[in-house]
Amino acid sequence: MADYKFDTIVTHLQTYGFVFQGSEIYGGLSNTWDYGPLGVELINNLKRAWWKKFVQESPTNVGIDSAILMNPKVWEATKHVSTFNDPLIDCKYCKSRHRADKLIEESYPEVAVGTMSQTEMMAFIRERKVACPQCGKSDFTDIRQFNMMFKTHVGVTEDSQSLVYLRPETAQGVIVNFKNIARTTRRKLPLGVASVGKAFRNEITPGQFTFRTREFTQLELEFFCAPGTNLKWFTYWKEYAMHFLKGLGVQKANLRFRDHDQKELAFYSQATSDIEYRFPFGWGEVWGIADRGNYDLSRHQEYSGKPLDYLDPDTNDKFVPCIVEPSLGLDRLALTVICDSYEEEVLEKDTRVVMHLHPAIAPYQVAILPLSKQLNEKAQEIVSILNPHFNVVYDETGSIGKRYRRQDAIGTPFCITVDFDTAADQSVTIRDRDSMKQLRMPIDDLIKYIRIKVFY
RNA sequence: GCAGGUGUAGUUCAAUGGUAGAACAUCAGCCUUCCAAGCUGAUCACGCGGGUUCGAUUCCCGUCACCUGCUCCA
Numbered sequence: 112m113a114d115y116k117f118d119t120i121v122t123h124l125q126t127y128g129f130v131f132q133g134s135e136i137y138g139g140l141s142n143t144w145d146y147g148p149l150g151v152e153l154i155n156n157l158k159r160a161w162w163k164k165f166v167q168e169s170p171t172n173v174g175i176d177s178a179i180l181m182n183p184k185v186w187e188a189t190k191h192v193s194t195f196n197d198p199l200i201d202c203k204y205c206k207s208r209h210r211a212d213k214l215i216e217e218s219y220p221e222v223a224v225g226t227m228s229q230t231e232m233m234a235f236i237r238e239r240k241v242a243c244p245q246c247g248k249s250d251f252t253d254i255r256q257f258n259m260m261f262k263t264h265v266g267v268t269e270d271s272q273s274l275v276y277l278r279p280e281t282a283q284g285v286i287v288n289f290k291n292i293a294r295t296t297r298r299k300l301p302l303g304v305a306s307v308g309k310a311f312r313n314e315i316t317p318g319q320f321t322f323r324t325r326e327f328t329q330l331e332l333e334f335f336c337a338p339g340t341n342l343k344w345f346t347y348w349k350e351y352a353m354h355f356l357k358g359l360g361v362q363k364a365n366l367r368f369r370d371h372d373q374k375e376l377a378f379y380s381q382a383t384s385d386i387e388y389r390f391p392f393g394w395g396e397v398w399g400i401a402d403r404g405n406y407d408l409s410r411h412q413e414y415s416g417k418p419l420d421y422l423d424p425d426t427n428d429k430f431v432p433c434i435v436e437p438s439l440g441l442d443r444l445a446l447t448v449i450c451d452s453y454e455e456e457v458l459e460k461d462t463r464v465v466m467h468l469h470p471a472i473a474p475y476q477v478a479i480l481p482l483s484k485q486l487n488e489k490a491q492e493i494v495s496i497l498n499p500h501f502n503v504v505y506d507e508t509g510s511i512g513k514r515y516r517r518q519d520a521i522g523t524p525f526c527i528t529v530d531f532d533t534a535a536d537q538s539v540t541i542r543d544r545d546s547m548k549q550l551r552m553p554i555d556d557l558i559k560y561i562r563i564k565v566f567y
Numbered sequence: 568g569c570a571g572g573u574g575u576a577g578u579u580c581a582a583u584g585g586u587a588g589a590a591c592a593u594c595a596g597c598c599u600u601c602c603a604a605g606c607u608g609a610u611c612a613c614g615c616g617g618g619u620u621c622g623a624u625u626c627c628c629g630u631c632a633c634c635u636g637c638u639c640c641a
Contacts, residue, residue, distance in 0.1 A: 118634085122578070122579095125577080125578090126577060126578065126592085132632080132633085135632095137615090137631090138614060138615060138630090138631045138632060139614085139631070139632045139633085140631095140632090141631085141632065141633090189641090190641080191641070199568085199638095199639090201568070201569080201638090209638090252568095259639095259640080259641075279641080280641090312640080312641095314639075314640060315568075315638070315639040315640070316568090316637090316638075316639060316640075317640095318633090318634085323640080377641055378641075379641080380641095458602090460602095460603085461602095461603060462603090463602085463603075480601090482600055482601065483599080483600065508593090508594080508595095509593095509603080510599070510601090510602080510603075510604070511599095511600085511601050511602065512601075512602035512603055512604085513602080513603045513604095514601095514602085514603090515601080515602045515603085516602070516603050517603090519602095526601095526602095528601060530600070530601080531600065540601070542601080542602085547602080549601075
């Protein structure tokens, strides 16, 4: 499959109603995107496919849906509040941006920057004329605090008592419920808990369409296991995740693992490996698989004062479980399958755009196309027979060829034409998007036939 | 946040200091019995806000959005 320009794909998505710009009639809001009628079907199908593989077909795993707003202490425990509250400063001369604390630290390693307030750091930089590492001048803007977490308030008054954050990851909503889940499900370790939900990060530089946005959906699994077994499970879930993507039809050549080296590892992580996809704009992370050790539970245990350890009934060992976390961005997963399935197929007379989406995730599984408008009634009957089972779309306008093209462009795997023999023989013609092959089939057999094809 | 670029129907492009044309797409009618046919007609646009001007889509300023770099991404 050839490579296509990213712009072309984005335009295609907006033309057919997969994605719209957020708040468009008001001039938009930067980096917000809305999923249209086709996009939401794709998104929902992807969620369902993931849930099926990571919950339904994984006997160790269960699911949860946790609140977006959490007690702010959660984010203190995880260091989201402290560590990512960077004091940023810009050089007015060369326009480079720096962290004020790092700036001081580099020039004056003996100074205890950690104990300085923002005002003190500012005064220090001005007094000592700390130089810009970029251009050597000392002409800086004021310090501005930057934290990736969105803040809001609970209640009507905006005092600090009521400050809450929009969660920057769904993981903590799962992790703080560990005891509840283990108790109510009567599960032993290893125990996986899956969750699907929105997370919010005030990224400095979002962009690349839906690839990096400030609001996004995470499909996360927190896999609780005994210390010492985490490496084994880390490898297991890495492979399982890769297998999932390939199962959706994503081409092997466009996927790769990228292991983080020691320097790159987050402070909480023992090992991290990303699954990257070769997007038209370059390789980008789709799935991050992290071995978080027992960092999260230990911190929550410390901050909440509640024991979060686990008694292994087989060995009588008591320990704080480790967590292996495969974390997938839904928006990136959608972009992956879209980019990977998009094709402009050159035919003898013209070109057709085809999205070779796996039938299980295509927005519509079936299109019903009456060959003539006189056959509408019979066609509608078939719509009613199929739509309790599949997403069905009905199209009666334009020539039959044009209607096939429309369905190809949005990835509908099966088109059913109703013709003048249908009423007499109770049969229709079903056409396959990828092979372009046509098959005559009794109406009664349709559900069974399509169900097998869309199975994932 | 900085620098550069872009902004006219859904899309791709025109033209113009006197309020905009086309093609494709969409919709309706005719025709049409399985892969973007044809004919007729219709709907739809100057990102937003100021300024200059008798008059601004056009010139100027601001703003918003998108693209490309830089910075950032636990």
